[in-house]
Amino acid sequence: MRRRSRPVHSLLAALTTLVASAGLVVGVVDGTAHAATPLPAHVFAPYFEAYSSDSPADLALKSGAKYLTMAFVQTEAKGSCTPYWNGDTGSPISGSVFGADFATIRSRGGDVIPSFGGYAADNGGTEIADSCADVDAITAAYQKVVTTYDVSRLDMDIEDNSLTNKAGIDRRNQAIRKLQDWAAATGRPLQVSYTLPTTTSGLASSGLAVLKSAKTAGARVDVVNLMTFDYYDGAAHAMAEDTKTAATGLQAQLATLYPTKTPAQLWGMIGVTEMPGIDDYGPAETFTTADAKVVYDWATAKGLNTLSFWALQRDNGGCPGTGGSDTCSGIVQDPWYFSHAFAPFTGGGGGPVVDDFSVAVTPGSASVAPGGTTTATIATTLTSGTARPLALTVTAAPAGVSATLAPGSVTTGGSAALTVTAAGTATPGTYPLTVTGTGGGLTRSAPFTLTVSGPGGGAGALVNGGFESGALAPWSCQSGGAVVTAPAHGGSYALKASPTAGQTGECAQTLTLAPNTAYTLGGWVQGGYAYLGVRGGATGSAWTGSTGWSKLTVPFTTGASGTVTVYLHGWYGQGAVYGDDLSVN
Known part of the structure; x- marks a missing residue:
């Protein structure tokens, strides 16, 4: 995510130190393993611009966002292994910085997710795994954030130069593996999410390489969070639909990477982060209030893990026509509209995952001479929920053409063979056939175009x-x-x-x-x-x-x-x- 400034937090640090000295910092620990509370299976956690002078607890209360993703933790300079909030040495990882806010957020039933990296750090070489060459020191920095603030998830926001820094990618994943081993040994629940830029059809090869490195290192990735904005591809965008296709592409990529997981489990490790209003690219990439409802309903039905946006401070209509602002969305909206639209996602995700499937025919067309035969493969895919028995049928075969399926029924995820035979008397022409799967009260279809060639072959x-x-x-x-x-x-x-x-x-x-x-x-x-x-x-x-x-x-x-x-x-x-x-x- 983008961040344009890095103001000094000396006043905020002094105030939180005063609060801490009065004994009002609750739930902040320092080096001792406690039973941090796991996050809900479905959570709305917008990004909070920690480099602003805003209070996280105050904006969480005003917006109704119970959970926040805190952006960002990084080093103060390339080569350093010491984490600070936004790389500001006046904002160390300490209970005196944000500790009182986090305790207040927890007292209301919420929590925070510290996020490492971000665009500025990834661009400037201060993302900690890029900056620090010592895997153990990186692990220690992660542990310090976890124990100081007693959190149950860390986010890794990897963009820009960090996507091509292979040494940093591998160090980060090796440190994550050590962190997870430590958490398991101390009985601490801990998740790790990766926030990555995306195309409209899924991760680019650079983002996928980050996940492959994690698998090689034995690091568990609990959530892959897509930044569904700032595509910068010069194309026209329907932002809600692009979110769907990006996440659907990611689900297919994860299925290849983690073949033992069910489709529902794969959807359950996906997050999407929007940028309300006009993003950094400009008006061609505008996420509207109507888009918010579409994405919420879709994310709920699919059973996604995380719904988020960049950033809480933008959730107002204070600057119509302005793109990429840190303080407003650039569109006409009520204050906190996007927070209110997404907030019900936290908890059960708004409802149970719906069973669903798709049907595909490969190839989708074929030509056959009278007296000839052609074949195709019917594939069924579970898109959400639980696999069910499906009855398969093929309709609209013309006179003189027989179309059969073997087998005639499969369990979702299974395949069948379509055999089409044209009699010598079949009338030449092009005919649209339809293959249909029916099960669990649902019907899904796919077309197959058959051409019967003219007399004598043609x-x-x-x-x-x-x-x-x-x-x-x-x-x-x-x-x-x-x-x-x-x-x-x-x-x-x-x-x-x-x-x-x-x-x-x-x-x-x-x-x-x-x-x-x-x-x-x-x-x-x-x-x-x-x-x-x-x-x-x-x-x-x-x-x-x-x-x-x-x-x-x-x-x-x-x-x-x-x-x-x-x-x-x-x-x-x-x-x-x-x-x-x-x-x-």
Whole structure:
């Protein structure tokens, strides 16, 4: 998160010291393990700009936010291992700084989450794991914050240069592992969250690398909190919908990283942090009051762990039209509107997680000649809640076409095979079929587009001859074969066959055409020893050694079955060959 200033806290430190000396600091400990209270399973904890002169307890009371994420803890200079609030040596990690506020917040049933890092620290090299080269010293700094303020979660806000500092990333995760071992040995409940920038489809590779490093170090990441703002991608944004797609992408990434966790458990380790109003990028990225309700309802239904925003001091309409302010949202709103909208999230998340699932068909379309058969895979995915039995059906197959599913029922997460067969009398045309899963009172569907090619096969008999699907199917290739973007003869893609000393690199597709009928295979090829041909129920081939695109044609006549295999290949030990815009007529 962004922070533009770092004011001195001498007056605040003096006041809190006076309060502490009067014996009013309650619940602040120093070096002794106590049973800190775990956070709720679903918590709203907006960021509090600790570098301001505001009182956390005062703004928590006024806003109704019972839990706060305190930003930020960092070192005072690169190379230091000593943590301070905002790197200000006048604000040490001590009960005399914020201790009275935190005690008051706890007395109202809330708590705080100290956050290490932030944009300024990550940019300036004062994020503690970047600054300090001693893993044990980093661990000691984390322990000091935990024991001084008796907290049950630490947040690591990792942005900017900290995302590319591999040594710092690894040190941080090694220190987290040691911290967690210490907490377990002393009976202290302790969570660690990572707050990371995101794309609209999930973490970028740099953010994912932070989590992979944690897994390698044996560090447990309890929450991954996405900063769903400041995308800086120049695109138009619907901020609430972008939050959904970003978190959904993260859930899929976490499923790969933690394959033993259920979908509900994965959703339960995700947090999202919004920036109310106009963010740092400008009006194109504006999170509105209407967006707040959409995100709240969605986060509740999915069972997310954390809902937050940057920052509490911005939750007012004091500067309409201003972007990225630390003190106002830049939009017209009531004071504390976003806090009031998100506050009910704390506790049970507003309700039980709803069972839900999705259905997908791969590939989503296929072409078949009369008398031919094609197949696809039906995949069901649990998106929230508990897996249930699902009945699968396929509808809208035209006359002369049969579509079957095997098996006809699966448990959520299971797959089935779709087999589509066109009779010789099937009418040519393109037909939208629908695959539907039903279970637990829910119905979810996915489309499948079937093309029945014209009489005698027609150009549609050869599927994906232009390779514009971007994928090989239904072609199959020897090792190294692929769909590539260059060179391409027509459109954006072409087929590459990769010969080696032990193979021709053949790519092939089997077709069922009309029996005892004359056809012509045609297409554009290039490369040394590029062969285009048919085999099986017919035989024919042509080749060229052209370094540029060259048109080949192969006349052939089908046999009694009508089945032939079309192929493209090169020659042993020679270079790659390419094909594009292939057809059978």
